[in-house]
Amino acid sequence: MGITIVFSGLVLLSFVIAQLHKGLDLYENPRKIKGWFSLKKKPVKKLDNSLEVKEMLLVLTEEQKEIAKQFALLVSTLEDHFSLPRLLELARISGVKNFHSNLNILLKSDILFPDKEGFFCWDQDLYIETISN
Amino acid sequence: MASISDVLKKSTIFNSLEEIDLQRIIPLFERRGLYTGDVLSTAGNTAQYFFILERGALLLAMEDGKSVVLATLGDFIAMELLSDRGRYKTTMTVLEDGMVFSIPRLSFLDIIQEDTPGAAAIMQAWQGYLDQTAPFAKNIADIDVPAIF
Numbered sequence: 298m299g300i301t302i303v304f305s306g307l308v309l310l311s312f313v314i315a316q317l318h319k320g321l322d323l324y325e326n327p328r329k330i331k332g333w334f335s336l337k338k339k340p341v342k343k344l345d346n347s348l349e350v351k352e353m354l355l356v357l358t359e360e361q362k363e364i365a366k367q368f369a370l371l372v373s374t375l376e377d378h379f380s381l382p383r384l385l386e387l388a389r390i391s392g393v394k395n396f397h398s399n400l401n402i403l404l405k406s407d408i409l410f411p412d413k414e415g416f417f418c419w420d421q422d423l424y425i426e427t428i429s430n
Numbered sequence: 431m432a433s434i435s436d437v438l439k440k441s442t443i444f445n446s447l448e449e450i451d452l453q454r455i456i457p458l459f460e461r462r463g464l465y466t467g468d469v470l471s472t473a474g475n476t477a478q479y480f481f482i483l484e485r486g487a488l489l490l491a492m493e494d495g496k497s498v499v500l501a502t503l504g505d506f507i508a509m510e511l512l513s514d515r516g517r518y519k520t521t522m523t524v525l526e527d528g529m530v531f532s533i534p535r536l537s538f539l540d541i542i543q544e545d546t547p548g549a550a551a552i553m554q555a556w557q558g559y560l561d562q563t564a565p566f567a568k569n570i571a572d573i574d575v576p577a578i579f
Binding site: 379380381382383385397398400401404411413414415416417 | 492524565566
């Protein structure tokens with residue numbers, strides 16, 4: 298009986314030690330805990346212009362993040378509900394690279410979204426989350 | 431690559447048409463490629479065509495800075511969305527490569543002015559489609575006068 302208890306304790310202790318790194322990883326990256334409770338993401342799909350999109354979340358290259366930042370700066374000069382053709386024109390004038398397709402990516406990601414009145418809005422939280430990844 | 435028949439059958443505007451009506455309208459459509467940055471229509475120019483989208487993304491820039499982006503198979507770009515008294519009122523720019531089918535504007539207007547169940551079905555579906563995609567573009571005063579487009 299005693300041997301069984303000691304042996305079971307040792308097995309339990311070894312299991313705890315084996316999983317210790319996961320606990321430390323969660324301590325260092327608490328966002329993973331948040332991820333457990335978020336909606337299940339669709340599989341990553343590759344787009345023509347090499348941007349990778351998850352449901353509601355873009356994964357951008359460094360260059361693409363810079364382009365998104367350029368769009369964010371342009372949007373900051375506009376009203377909360379702004380004209381999308383106006384934004385496209387500003388992007389053209391400002392020399393934003395591939396401004397048609399990059400605007401389309403921001404639309405597909407829902408960072409840019411329609412207000413149903415013919416104008417568009419910018420989701421700052423989604424933008425921050427996207428460029429932080 | 432979808433055929434015009436497939437696109438029409440998946441379009442909310444045309445999917446309720448009888449086969450005989452579809453067979454009559456199908457020959458009027460012509461396939462056209464979409465290339466990012468291209469302009470398909472310019473506001474102020476003579477309106478020659480309406481369009482149904484197979485794939486790709488289109489920005490429709492309307493009056494007063496308003497716009498809508500269409501990127502779903504079967505989206506129909508016509509009438510209130512595109513023209514007014516024979517002129518384009520919308521500048522349409524391609525945001526993503528794809529494909530559309532174009533139909534001569536006058537041919538389409540002839541069809542929907544006929545006193546047939548097919549014409550009535552198209553117009554009824556069109557009003558529902560406008561409510562979903564661009565309610566701000568609806569022309570309430572002239573809703574029953576397709577010829578004005």
